Amino acid sequence: MKKLIIIFLSLGLSGCTTIYYKSGTTQAEFDKDSYECRQQAYSAISPLDNMFLTQDMYNECMKVRGYTK
Numbered sequence: 001m002k003k004l005i006i007i008f009l010s011l012g013l014s015g016c017t018t019i020y021y022k023s024g025t026t027q028a029e030f031d032k033d034s035y036e037c038r039q040q041a042y043s044a045i046s047p048l049d050n051m052f053l054t055q056d057m058y059n060e061c062m063k064v065r066g067y068t069k
C-alpha cells in the first residue's frame with residue numbers, strides 16, 4: 001500500500017510539468033533543490049491528503065528558493 005501511495009504522489013508531481021528558471025543555477029543545483037522540495041512536500045502531508053496540495057507545497061518551496069516558472 002505504501003508503494004502505491006508513493007507512486008501515486010510521484011505521478012501527481014510529474015504529471016503537471018512546470019519549467020522552473022533561476023539565473024546562474026547549474027543543473028546539479030536545480031536537481032538538488034527540486035529533490036529537496038519534493039521530499040519536503042511528501043513528508044509534510046499524510047497519504048490521504050490531496051496530491052494537488054503536494055504540488056502546491058513543491059511549487060512554494062521552489063519559489064522560496066528563488067525559482068520562477
